[in-house]
Each structure stands twice: as structure tokens, then as C-alpha cells.
Amino acid sequence: MCTLEKRGSLFILTLTSDQDDQHRLNPTLISSIFSALSQIQSQPTAGSALVTVAHGGSGKFFCNGFDFRWAQAADSQSGARQRLRHMADSFRQVVAALLSLPMPTIAAVSGHAAAAGFILAIAHDYVIMRKDRGVLYMPEVDLGITLPDYFAAAARAKIGSPAALRNVVAKGVKVKAKEGVEMGIVYSAHDSEEGTVEAAMRLAEELMGKKWEGEAYAEIRKCLYPEMCSVLGLSSKSFISKI
Amino acid sequence: MCSLEKRGNLFVLTLTGDNQNRLAPPLISSLLSTLSQISSDATPGSVLITTSHGRSFSNGFDLTYARAAASPSDAFDRLHSMVESFRPVAAALMSLPMPTIAAVTGHASAAGLMLAICHDYIFMRSDHGVLYMPEVNLGLPLPDYFAAVMRTRIKSPAALRDLLLRGVKANAAEGVKMGIVDSAHDSAESTMDAAVRVGEELARRKWKGEVYAEIRKSLYPEACGVLGLTQKAIVSKI
Numbered sequence: 001m002c003t004l005e006k007r008g009s010l011f012i013l014t015l016t017s018d019q020d021d022q023h024r025l026n027p028t029l030i031s032s033i034f035s036a037l038s039q040i041q042s043q044p045t046a047g048s049a050l051v052t053v054a055h056g057g058s059g060k061f062f063c064n065g066f067d068f069r070w071a072q073a074a075d076s077q078s079g080a081r082q083r084l085r086h087m088a089d090s091f092r093q094v095v096a097a098l099l100s101l102p103m104p105t106i107a108a109v110s111g112h113a114a115a116a117g118f119i120l121a122i123a124h125d126y127v128i129m130r131k132d133r134g135v136l137y138m139p140e141v142d143l144g145i146t147l148p149d150y151f152a153a154a155a156r157a158k159i160g161s162p163a164a165l166r167n168v169v170a171k172g173v174k175v176k177a178k179e180g181v182e183m184g185i186v187y188s189a190h191d192s193e194e195g196t197v198e199a200a201m202r203l204a205e206e207l208m209g210k211k212w213e214g215e216a217y218a219e220i221r222k223c224l225y226p227e228m229c230s231v232l233g234l235s236s237k238s239f240i241s242k243i
Numbered sequence: 244m245c246s247l248e249k250r251g252n253l254f255v256l257t258l259t260g261d262n263q264n265r266l267a268p269p270l271i272s273s274l275l276s277t278l279s280q281i282s283s284d285a286t287p288g289s290v291l292i293t294t295s296h297g298r299s300f301s302n303g304f305d306l307t308y309a310r311a312a313a314s315p316s317d318a319f320d321r322l323h324s325m326v327e328s329f330r331p332v333a334a335a336l337m338s339l340p341m342p343t344i345a346a347v348t349g350h351a352s353a354a355g356l357m358l359a360i361c362h363d364y365i366f367m368r369s370d371h372g373v374l375y376m377p378e379v380n381l382g383l384p385l386p387d388y389f390a391a392v393m394r395t396r397i398k399s400p401a402a403l404r405d406l407l408l409r410g411v412k413a414n415a416a417e418g419v420k421m422g423i424v425d426s427a428h429d430s431a432e433s434t435m436d437a438a439v440r441v442g443e444e445l446a447r448r449k450w451k452g453e454v455y456a457e458i459r460k461s462l463y464p465e466a467c468g469v470l471g472l473t474q475k476a477i478v479s480k481i
């Protein structure tokens with residue numbers, strides 16, 4: 001599940017681990033994240049920011065992707081496939097919500113971020129990552145599963161170098177924080193879970209100090225990733241601003 | 244306003260206005276007519292160098308002119324009309340039948356950075372001047388062709404985010420790291436010297452301008468689409 005906390009203008013979305021140390025995205029967690037994001041969307045103030053963190057358990061995982069245990073618990077192969085498709089469809093709304101959120105977004109990745117968990121991280125504007133533990137990993141090629149269209153669109157939007165894109169998506173390379181910085185995926189790398197979360201909060205404070213107008217911020221963000229927006233069904237909105 | 248000088252094969256276009264070289268309607272239309280003159284006077288080996296006098300290369304649209312309108316909605320209309328009249332300037336640069344070099348010797352902000360980035364090469368002085376997209380700080384939308392050209396010319400997602408979504412001010416050295424600036428030079432004079440040196444080097448290739456323009460457009464299909472530019476095939480010799 002997840003919790004949402006508001007400290008002044010700062011929203012903190014925390015993936016908690018009451019039952020699952022790996023924060024796997026099953027229908028319950030997906031809809032819990034989606035409703036937290038909708039709640040944020042409905043009460044933005046100028047100069048807001050979102051920081052997403054994972055907390056509790058062994059601290060080994062930020063998010064380990066879709067909940068395959070839940071899919072495999074279906075009574076048939078086709079039932080399992082259907083469950084996987086259902087998770088992919090409902091998670092699409094989460095990624096779309098992050099891309100249209102009217103404020104800067106920061107993921108504090110202090111453990112493994114794999115598959116849909118990696119997409120969750122890179123759907124934020126900034127990825128802050130822990131150096132001494134955790135990898136970014138797209139296991140689909142190893143598992144023999146193709147990527148949902150919006151996973152591929154997100155990876156293409158956020159990973160600029162063709163070699164890095166190939167290594168992450170088509171080679172299944174596990175990327176540590178420092179390598180992530182070199183690839184341009186990770187904004188900064190830090191020593192511990194605390195250090196990572198602190199760096200995310202510091203960046204959030206700095207960005208909140210700019211008092212950006214949320215609607216303009218979201219529209220400019222969407223301009224940067226037109227292909228990803230079209231796959232997610234997001235269109236640009238015109239808005240009236242002061243000059 | 245702007246002036247045009249011909250030095251051998253080099254066309255030197257200089258923004259000569261006040262310190263900010265704000266793109267108000269007169270400067271925009273003067274740029275457009277100058278570029279169309281350059282385009283029709285082009286010969287094999289022509290090269291364009293664009294530079295400026297003053298503290299800024301260009302600080303973008305003239306918001307003072309827009310804000311002087313009678314009402315907020317008139318102000319927005321004025322801004323919109325500058326956005327639309329600058330679009331053919333960007334299109335003219337993207338289809339100019341010769342190599343183009345911006346010698347950025349001062350700040351290049353907003354539409355001023357667009358002007359620079361529509362050139363094939365950007366040389367920038369390192370002791371003064373920043374590249375800056377203030378839209379996020381001003382709460383202003385990004386015109387479609389601004390976004391398309393920026394996406395085309397800035398390939399690092401982190402650099403694109405920092406420039407457009409964070410409003411960072413990049414000096415010449417940072418511009419080089421972001422892959423926006425080709426080289427940094429320590430004064431206005433040495434920036435212009437470098438532009439002239441590379442301009443003369445490119446001029447010696449005697450490239451066919453029409454083919455050069457088509458090849459350039461083929462590199463940036465998305466930006467060309469938004470700018471209303473189409474492509475055609477040319478086979479000059481095989």
C-alpha cells in the first residue's frame with residue numbers, strides 16, 4: 001500500500017511494506033497510488049513538489065514491478081495473462097497521472113527498481129538513487145515478455161543514448177546509481193537510504209522555492225515527451241497565463 | 244534592428260539594437276526579410292554567421308511591448324503574434340541553403356536561444372552570457388515549434404529537462420557539456436574569430452546550397468513538420 005503525507009507544499013508518497021517487502025505492484029497498490037496522485041492533482045498550490053519514497057521492510061526494494069505471484073495465482077495460463085494485462089492497463093493511468101502532475105516530481109530510489117518499478121521511477125522528473133544498494137533493471141528480455149507500449153515510450157523518452165537504451169531494455173543490464181548517472185537516467189547518487197531521501201527533500205525544497213505555476217509546469221513537461229504523451233493518451237491543454 | 248554585411252563568401256548578420264536585442268515585430272520582420280535576401284543571393288560556398296552587439300545575443304520576445312497593450316488579453320495577443328511571426332524566421336534558418344553559424348557573444352534567452360539553436364553550429368563566449376529558457380519561471384507555455392526544435396537539437400533528456408523544466412542558466416562550458424554549444428571561447432572577439440575561421444573552412448567545400456538545405460531538413464523531420472517545411476529529392480550528380 002502507500003501513504004500520502006503533506007508537509008507544507010511538499011507531498012510525500014511512500015510505498016510501505018505491510019505485507020510485501022518488494023512493494024510489488026498488484027491491483028491494490030496500483031489503485032492506492034493512483035488515488036493518492038488524484039488527490040495531489042486536486043489540491044496543488046503554487047510551488048508544490050512530490051517526492052516518492054519506499055520505506056520499511058529490509059529496504060532492499062524501491063519497487064520490484066508487477067506482482068507476478070498474484071498473476072500466477074490465477075487458475076489458468078490465460079487467466080494469468082489476463083491478470084498481467086489488467087495490471088499493465090491500470091498502471092498506465094499512474095504513469096499518465098505522474099506525467100501530468102502540476103509540480104516537479106522526484107523519486108528517491110533507495111533499493112531495486114525493476115520492470116514496472118523502474119518505469120515508476122523514471123516517470124518522475126528526477127531520479128535520486130542510493131549508491132551502495134539497489135539496481136535499475138528491466139528484466140523483460142530475460143523473462144521473455146514484451147514491453148507494454150508505454151513502458152517502451154517512457155524508456156525512449158528518458159534514456160537518451162541509444163547504447164544505454166539498448167543496454168537497459170534489450171540487454172537486461174542491471175544499472176547501479178553511478179552508472180545511472182553516467183547514462184543520464186539518475187540525477188544524483190548518494191551513500192545511504194537516509195542520504196538518498198535527504199537529497200530528494202533538498203532538491204524538492206530548492207524547486208519549491210521557484211514557486212512555479214503548476215499548470216504551466218505540467219504543459220511544458222508534456223511538450224518534452226510528445227511520443228510518450230500520445231501513447232498515454234495525454235493531450236496538451238492551452239491555458240491562460242499572465243505575461 | 245539588424246544589419247547584413249558580405250565578407251567574401253560569408254554573410255554576417257548582426258543584431259545591432261539595444262543591449263537586449265529583444266525580438267519585437269520590427270526586428271522579427273527585418274530578420275525575415277534579411278534571411279530571404281541571403282537565401283536568394285546564395286552561391287555555392289556561401290555561409291551565414293549570425294552575431295550581435297551588446298550584452299545579449301537576444302533576450303527573446305519583447306515582453307515590454309506586449310505588456311504595454313491596453314488589456315491582459317491584448318498583451319497575450321501581442322505575444323501570440325510575435326510567436327507566429329517568428330515561426331517563419333525559424334523556418335527560414337532551417338531551410339537556408341548554406342551552413343549557418345551563431346556566434347553567441349551574450350545572453351541567449353527564450354526566443355533568443357531559439358534563434359541561436361536554429362543555426363547548424365553554435366560558438367559561444369565563456370566569459371559572459373548564458374543560455375536560458377525562462378518560460379517555466381514565467382508560467383508561460385512553450386510554443387509548439389520551440390519544443391520541437393529543442394527536442395531535435397538537445398538529445399540528452401537530462402539537459403532538456405534542466406533547460407526547459409528547471410530553467411537553469413547554462414554558460415558556454417555547460418552548453419558544451421549539454422551538447423548545445425560546439426565550442427567555448429574566451430572573449431567576444433575570439434568567438435567571432437572562431438566563427439569566421441570555421442565559416443571560411445566550410446565555404447571552401449563549395450557545397451550546393453539547395454542540397455545542403457535538404458540534407459539539414461532530413462536530420463530534423465519533426466521540427467520541419469511543425470515549421471511547415473517539406474522535403475524534396477535532389478540528385479545533382481552521381
